[in-house]
Amino acid sequence: MMHDRSIAELIAAVRAGETTPAALADHFLARIERLDPQLNALITATPERARAAAAIAPQTGSLAGLPILHKDIFCTKEVKTSCGSRMLDNFVAPYDATVVERLHGAGTVTLGKTNMDEFAMGSSNENSYYGPVKNPWNLDHVPGGSSGGSAAAVAAGLAPAATGTDTGGSIRQPAALCGVTGIKPTYGRVSRYGMIAFASSLDQGGCFARSAEDCAHVLGAMAGFDPRDSTSVERDVPDYVGGLSGDVAGLRIGLPREYFADGLEAESRAAIDAAIAQYEALGATIVWIDMPHTDLAVSTYYVIAPAEASSNLARYDGVRYGHRCDNPQDLDDLYTRSRAEGFGAEVQRRIMVGAYVLSAGYYDAYYVKAQKTRRLIAQDFQSAFESVDLIAAPVTQAPAFKLGEKADDPVSMYLNDVYTLPASLAGVPGMSVPAGFAHGLPVGLQLIAPWFEEARLLNAAHAYQQVTDWHTARPAGFE
Amino acid sequence: MNWETVIGLEVHIQLATASKIFSNAPTAYGAEPNAQASAVDIALPGVLPVINREVIAMATRFGLAIEADITRASVFARKHYFYPDLPKGYQISQYDLPIVAGGHLDIDTPAGGARRIGITRAHLEEDAGKSLHEAFDRETGIDLNRAGTPLIECVSEPEIKTAAEAAAYARKLHSLVTYLGICDGNMAEGSFRIDANVSVRPAGSAEFGTRTETKNVNSFRFLEKAIDYEIERQIDVLEAGGHIIQETRLFDPDSGETRAMRSKEEAHDYRYFPDPDLLPVVIDEAFIETQRSHLPELPDAKAERFGREYGLNDADAIALTQSRALADYFEATVAAAGDDTAALGKPAANWINSELAGVLNREALTIEQAPLSAAQLGGLIARIADDTISGKIAKQVFDALVAGEGESADAIIEAQGLKQITDTGAIEALVDEAITNNPDQVAQYLDGKTKIVGFLVGQVMKASQGKANPKDVNQRLVAKLDAMK
Amino acid sequence: MSLTTDDVRKVAHLARLGLDETELDGYARELSSILDVVDHLGQADTADIAPMSHPLDLGARLREDKPDAAIDREAFQRVAPDVAEGVYRVPKVIE
Incomplete structure (x- = not known):
């Protein structure tokens, strides 16, 4: 079936005239129509626009005719861009994000916008104004978040690939929980222009697909310098697909002790151990390393991310776009009601935490302190990469939990991000690679590379996927 | 307190x-x-x-x-x-x-x-x-x-x-x-x-x-x-x-x-x-060094240089360096007036600080909006310096330039016939006429009230419609009157 | 660190979030438990550690001074809640 083919095969088929962008679009649009009602992975499907675009899509271009879904955090011209929030329920973006523009330029056809936690704040997709996304492996479970819609859609074969963003694990964690491959590149590798900001010093765009090879195709088209983003790095993008030798012999892989300590659920641990053994079998050298400041990641992140978020979300004031309350009595009423009505509870909590840690009297104790612990965490990576080429670790402590299970306890949800936060704080690239199952739900292996070594990361994942088939598994009902 | x-x-x-x-x-x-x-x-x-x-x-x-x-x-x-x-x-x-x-x-x-x-x-x-x-x-x-x-x-x-x-x-x-x-x-x-x-x-x-x-x-x-x-x-x-x-x-x-x-x-x-x-x-x-090299001359340094190069007093130099536009106007005026910057600075400063400032003030204009250009004003000052026109005529030419009656001082002088009379015969005749027509004043002069010569100069200037050179007229009158003693 | 309802009221005002009085207790509890997690930072020894505001140790790239923005006021204002004569409107502000 078309949705089981790799991106390379799909593009080749288009180029060879065996299929057309229109036929591809129709195939996946039909799957969305048939299967998404169970999942709620999309906020907006754009079948008419997709068919119109497919009809005129060029048959050349690095991703000619490839159907794709965008996380609803990327601005898409003339298409609703909600960021999972009531605040932007009525917002039709007047411009395209750089990522959208680039992928369009490479020949992709956009099928719609995927569901997400409101303003990317969440790890379960339960914080969406549009309702939770279901995990295709078990509809009673969460898909992870915040890019849960993209991960679930790729897992269910609603699209060959989808974009996502990762601030503290929002690509790696849902990829792990949905059994797909996801990559968060180095901070600065992919333009943030047009990607609605959550925490600017952490946000990074990336993608989901079934395999590392598929991710290499998509990331190659997304990445690169953008003069409109001051934090985008002027550095050539290597040929990620060309770099997939599948050879990891001699690669030194470090296992941080702190990531394998208490709290890692047993069946998940077994899957990770098996994956590591596989690497050893492929000729990699496995060594244990120490990353002593790992336990500071959660507290550091939950100062910095809310602080930046409270600032980034100050622009939603009901004046120029977005939700405005009915009959504002005065300016203060306009602000306070529009914002209280437009934002959900988790977003309001984080805005308040952020405003608090930046406020007079607390700034040094919280914000400046967190900036310092952030450096300690980054230094852990720096010294680790002096002795190893790659870090391998679990993505989460356990597979996908049940919908509603942690909804009343934001803190337990935060603590769950412990394995993904450090790489985000350091800005290094990370991936989640399907590595088996625990309790019938997918487990992801996390791979982390030094800054700008996405090629190494993709190749290591590719090598593993050459000898395993976890990434090709399909949930029942979505074959 | x-x-x-x-x-x-x-x-x-x-x-x-x-x-x-x-x-x-x-x-x-x-x-x-x-x-x-x-x-x-x-x-x-x-x-x-x-x-x-x-x-x-x-x-x-x-x-x-x-x-x-x-x-x-x-x-x-x-x-x-x-x-x-x-x-x-x-x-x-x-x-x-x-x-x-x-x-x-x-x-x-x-x-x-x-x-x-x-x-x-x-x-x-x-x-x-x-x-x-x-x-x-x-x-x-x-x-x-x-x-x-x-x-x-x-x-x-x-x-x-x-x-x-x-x-x-x-x-x-x-x-x-x-x-x-x-x-x-x-x-x-x-x-x-x-x-x-x-x-x-x-x-x-x-x-x-x-x-x-x-x-x-x-x-x-x-x-x-x-x-x-x-x-x-x-x-x-x-x-x-x-x-x-x-x-x-x-x-x-x-x-x-x-x-x-x-x-x-x-x-x-x-x-x-x-x-x-x-x-x-x-x-x-x-x-930083690139930016330093792009720094223009600043007001204090410019005022000091204006004093040195153009022989201006402190008050004039400070007034003219209030704005870069005014200072530029001044320097362009002097340049248009001639090569002798030491001699032309003071008259240029006077024209700008008094006559031109008066016009700008009256019309509520900035120096950038001045109704006559530095080249026009400089051209006028050049004609005073070379005795083509008198100071009095110069004021008339200035007003004409402000009113836009001509492209340049020279054009206005030419068109309105304001050039000083250089024909010595004609001036001699006017001087003689003044002596003949004003016997009382001549008598006073001869009595030692020599200041009265100013009145006689005025008569000659009036008769010449301002086109005689007052200094020249004065010299000729004094010579003739002294000869009558 | 434990927040009182008064602290919550203050911080909600700073962030212009109009909370109901009935919500204050719940938020005070939740925010306090978040700050309890965050307070863990206090144990870290950060003497001689410079704050890190950015993952990349780079200087700013500067842009040429060219006014070449594409400005489509009509498109920008199509999503605005209240616009008249090209002007965004808010309830009257008295200075």
Whole structure:
């Protein structure tokens, strides 16, 4: 079936005239129509626009005719861009994000916008104004978040690939929980222009697909310098697909002790151990390393991310776009009601935490302190990469939990991000690679590379996927 | 009780860049509302700021001109408050690492003599949009064209003692930034906005009194008035046993008074933190040296040179260097008048400071709008210098140039036949005629009242319709009269 | 660190979030438990560690001063809740 083919095969088929962008679009649009009602992975499907675009899509271009879904955090011209929030329920973006523009330029056809936690704040997709996304492996479970819609859609074969963003694990964690491959590149590798900001010093765009090879195709088209983003790095993008030798012999892989300590659920641990053994079998050298400041990641992140978020979300004031309350009595009423009505509870909590840690009297104790612990965490990576080429670790402590299970306890949800936060704080690239199952739900292996070594990361994942088939598994009902 | 005043000025200087500080929208004044507000300026979701190089260059030149330290890695921070003309809910500004630190300005005090006023810092920030309070009955309108216009906020030390000194400081700063070409100086359009922090304290007291901040004063005259009003008001309050409230006040030019702003004053908590969208602005020595090499001659140096090169006295030199445009006009005038700069400087200064200044004042024009060009004025001065016309005729030619009656002094002299009579026979005849027609005055002269010759010169000049050379006429008359003794 | 309802009221005002009085207790509890997690930072020894505001140790790239923005006011204002004569409108503000 078309949705089981790799991106390379799909593009080749288009180029060879065996299929057309229109036929591809129709195939996946039909799957969305048939299967998404169970999942709620999309906020907006754009079948008419997709068919119109497919009809005129060029048959050349690095991703000619490839159907794709965008996380609803990327601005898409003339298409609703909600960021999972009531605040932007009525917002039709007047411009395209750089990522959208680039992928369009490479020949992709956009099928719609995927569901997400409101303003990317969440790890379960339960914080969406549009309702939770279901995990295709078990509809009673969460898909992870915040890019849960993209991960679930790729897992269910609603699209060959989808974009996502990762601030503290929002690509790696849902990829792990949905059994797909996801990559968060180095901070600065992919333009943030047009990607609605959550925490600017952490946000990074990336993608989901079934395999590392598929991710290499998509990331190659997304990445690169953008003069409109001051934090985008002027550095050539290597040929990620060309770099997939599948050879990891001699690669030194470090296992941080702190990531394998208490709290890692047993069946998940077994899957990770098996994956590591596989690497050893492929000729990699496995060594244990120490990353002593790992336990500071959660507290550091939950100062910095809310602080930046409270600032980034100050622009939603009901004046120029977005939700405005009915009959504002005065300016203060306009602000306070529009914002209280437009934002959900988790977003309001984080805005308040952020405003608090930046406020007079607390700034040094919280914000400046967190900036310092952030450096300690980054230094852990720096010294680790002096002795190893790659870090391998679990993505989460356990597979996908049940919908509603942690909804009343934001803190337990935060603590769950412990394995993904450090790489985000350091800005290094990370991936989640399907590595088996625990309790019938997918487990992801996390791979982390030094800054700008996405090629190494993709190749290591590719090598593993050459000898395993976890990434090709399909949930029942979505074959 | 004797009171002592402490004044500090915060001046917002709009930088004359083509595009905004963080977006590529144009900065031109007067467009349709929101027609110059880009996606970045209106803070659409997802947009990002990118720093304009020219803004950094201008701030560096400003810092060098006031002999300040240029911060090698300055940082933009976010300053948070909610207001509808602030689209992001924060202003990007500089906080603990401003690009310019320290520096000073030497002002000419009204009492005479120079005084050095310290500058604490000058930082870069973006301007907000404009709130249109009068546009609608029940709503305030928001125009974001100005949002993102680059500003330098220059903060003086609280070392200014009187309203007149404050005005002198502001004038000097205005002159400096227009010289540097980093600001158009247009106060009516808000390119140079002054906030005055004023407090009073018992003379000799070491502690500062509670200060008020009077905002957005848009002329030097109003600045003086506003400060004087505020000093008097504060003294009245204190002498009546009251307390000064730390508040923001607005100056009303119609009443000459300041009033507290009505909007609720609350303790601000701006929650500054480094803007994560922007990296530190790193400036190296090469950049600084490039900017230094682009510094124009500054007012004090220019005044000194004008004294030396053109033989001007201090008053003329200072007056002519008030603005770069005026100084340029002066130098262009002298250049057009001839090569002898030492001799032509003084007459050029006189024409500009008196006749031309009179016209500009009367017509409420700036030097840039002068009705005659420096080349035209220089051409006129050349004709006086070479005795083609007399000073009196020159005034007539000047008026004709102002009225646009001719392209040049030469054209007007030619067309209106104003050339001095050089035909000695004709002048001799007029001199003889004057002697014949005024026997009483001639008699007085011969009696020793030699000053009466001035009357006879006047008669000859009148008869020549001003075209004779008065010096020449005088010589001829004296010679003839002395011969009659 | 434990927040009182008064602290929550203050911080909600700073962030212009109009909370109901009935919500204050719940938020005070939740925010306090978040700050309890965050307070863990206090144990870290950060002497001689410079704050890290950014993952990349780079200076800003500066843009040329060119006013070449594409400005489509009509498109920008199509999503605005209240616009008249090209001007955004808010309830009357008194200065």
